[in-house]
Amino acid sequence: MKKPRFGKIPGVLVAGAGILLLLPLAGLDVFLLDVLTIGFLTAVYAGSWDIVGGLAGQISLGHALFFGTATYACALLTSLLGWPFPLAAGAALLLSTAAGAAVGALSAPLKGPFVALLTLALGEAAHEFFLGQTFFSPKGAYSWGGEGGIPVQLGIPSVSPWTAYYAALAFLLLCTWIMLRIARSETGLIWTALSGSELSARASGVDIQRHKRLAFVVAAALAGAAGVGYAACVGRATADDFSLELSFQAATFAAVGGRGTIVGPILAALLFHPLLQGTGIPPAGRVLLYALALLITLRFFPAGVAGTLRERARARRMTGRKGNGR
Amino acid sequence: MSDLLLADRIVKSFGTNRVLRGVTIGIGRGEVVGLFGPNGSGKTTLANIITGLARPDKGRILFEGKDVTDMSMDARFRAGIARTFQIPDPYPSLTVLESVRVALLCGEAARKETEGEGPGFQENLDSLLVRTGLFAQRFWPAAKLSQGCLRRLEFARAISCRPRFILLDEVFSALSAKDEAELVALMRSLHREEDISFLLISHNPLILEELCDRVVAIEDGRVFWEGKPGDLAKYVPSAHHAHGDEGENHEGG
Numbered sequence: 001m002k003k004p005r006f007g008k009i010p011g012v013l014v015a016g017a018g019i020l021l022l023l024p025l026a027g028l029d030v031f032l033l034d035v036l037t038i039g040f041l042t043a044v045y046a047g048s049w050d051i052v053g054g055l056a057g058q059i060s061l062g063h064a065l066f067f068g069t070a071t072y073a074c075a076l077l078t079s080l081l082g083w084p085f086p087l088a089a090g091a092a093l094l095l096s097t098a099a100g101a102a103v104g105a106l107s108a109p110l111k112g113p114f115v116a117l118l119t120l121a122l123g124e125a126a127h128e129f130f131l132g133q134t135f136f137s138p139k140g141a142y143s144w145g146g147e148g149g150i151p152v153q154l155g156i157p158s159v160s161p162w163t164a165y166y167a168a169l170a171f172l173l174l175c176t177w178i179m180l181r182i183a184r185s186e187t188g189l190i191w192t193a194l195s196g197s198e199l200s201a202r203a204s205g206v207d208i209q210r211h212k213r214l215a216f217v218v219a220a221a222l223a224g225a226a227g228v229g230y231a232a233c234v235g236r237a238t239a240d241d242f243s244l245e246l247s248f249q250a251a252t253f254a255a256v257g258g259r260g261t262i263v264g265p266i267l268a269a270l271l272f273h274p275l276l277q278g279t280g281i282p283p284a285g286r287v288l289l290y291a292l293a294l295l296i297t298l299r300f301f302p303a304g305v306a307g308t309l310r311e312r313a314r315a316r317r318m319t320g321r322k323g324n325g326r
Numbered sequence: 327m328s329d330l331l332l333a334d335r336i337v338k339s340f341g342t343n344r345v346l347r348g349v350t351i352g353i354g355r356g357e358v359v360g361l362f363g364p365n366g367s368g369k370t371t372l373a374n375i376i377t378g379l380a381r382p383d384k385g386r387i388l389f390e391g392k393d394v395t396d397m398s399m400d401a402r403f404r405a406g407i408a409r410t411f412q413i414p415d416p417y418p419s420l421t422v423l424e425s426v427r428v429a430l431l432c433g434e435a436a437r438k439e440t441e442g443e444g445p446g447f448q449e450n451l452d453s454l455l456v457r458t459g460l461f462a463q464r465f466w467p468a469a470k471l472s473q474g475c476l477r478r479l480e481f482a483r484a485i486s487c488r489p490r491f492i493l494l495d496e497v498f499s500a501l502s503a504k505d506e507a508e509l510v511a512l513m514r515s516l517h518r519e520e521d522i523s524f525l526l527i528s529h530n531p532l533i534l535e536e537l538c539d540r541v542v543a544i545e546d547g548r549v550f551w552e553g554k555p556g557d558l559a560k561y562v563p564s565a566h567h568a569h570g571d572e573g574e575n576h577e578g579g
Contacts, residue, residue: 186431190432192417192419193417193420196417196419196420197416197417197418199379199411199415200414200417201400201417201428202398202403203377203399203403203408203409204400204428204429204432204483205400205403205404205433205487206400206432208400260419
């Protein structure tokens, strides 16, 4: 008996991908196309949070650190050192992965709230540092950094918004597939166990510190990939890439969509990002909306929308397969 | 006597509270040893030190002749030292099958290095579930199981590493008579067929008399008495009291 590899939720995904593929043909204006392009990258970033924060249960409140490391690496390496973009992108991925390894090593011995505090502190330290840091161009002609940011040299003439849209969509689909594969792998199962009960996991032979480190590394690599894509699309790295809002955003999208479901946080990001950016709500209003969305979800879908739906499906399955009852 | 497991002169303090003051306990191959003691006598601390959840201040743990004092709990599980918990803590979002699968994955990885490819993983998983009587409930969320089934799940998890030794911490307390009888039968079959040694922690002298080859009583962090299970009530005053209280059975929760 073979288990169906692709159940209900990926069906939704295929339909969603189809709609997104055809959307530009319906005559979207360039502004909305841009918003959706960034939305795809934000969705990858939200999914990457779910790998470590949802699946492995290590609540990271400094996830922007991995994202910002990648955008800054792209900007600094291309603008300051004159590296070609693909090389800088590769280095940026390596650097954000290394940042994940470092944060993972520091937080692996810690429990629950202390992981959140540590990652919050590390993320904010990086934010403050890059906010105040000025970088000088090779001949000292320009100074870059802080809120103004650093340009990213793509080395090619400007890309059409349609190309960027489809490239970002392909990137989102690839990353979603990778993240779902991870979630359904043996390692994903072990991470779910670890997030449920560290004690039972240890008594089952799970090396929990190794797995916590691994989860941070994988999540940081994916967040870094989203950062590289963002740097390429926006053409600039700013201190905002390290901001607390960006870290909270990931955690909020995951809580609303359903922690540990991967698909939930991605869909939440796809829905919320265009809604917030496309309508031009000011940042203070956005934070209020996050709080409101969180309150409503926790009231009606305590495990997030996708999480609660999954629980209900499980409960149905349980009564269906009971065998001895009725 | 060649011990399978030896806890050698274990000392452990929490702050100024000296919980264990030099306890030595050996468990032979295929032996079932009972550990008796009143609340606060250091039973659970000793259990944690034997299974790697806590480190002793002094003393060492030997398993099959090797010093495992510095091994983590998960490494000890992979090496063949398993345990069950007094209060099971099931994974909230996993099914029974998935919960056992986690333990078998980690135990299996350890076994492959020593024995080569065993029989199919899925067969192993199914036979573990059948053996512990959980097969019918394998798709249930682990957290929805009854107390009796949760204890079986603890057994299923423990035996997934093909252990030579299992520490059972109050595994028979606060159960219905039927659940208790079934669990006792499961433990006996494991002992008989797999030659697993047990350290059975309990404050219930009746259970210890029924199941153990030998009983060690500890009190105030020291070994107070050691001998045949039948003599426990005769020599250990707290066991005598426990005998009298048996009808109330308000422990374990």
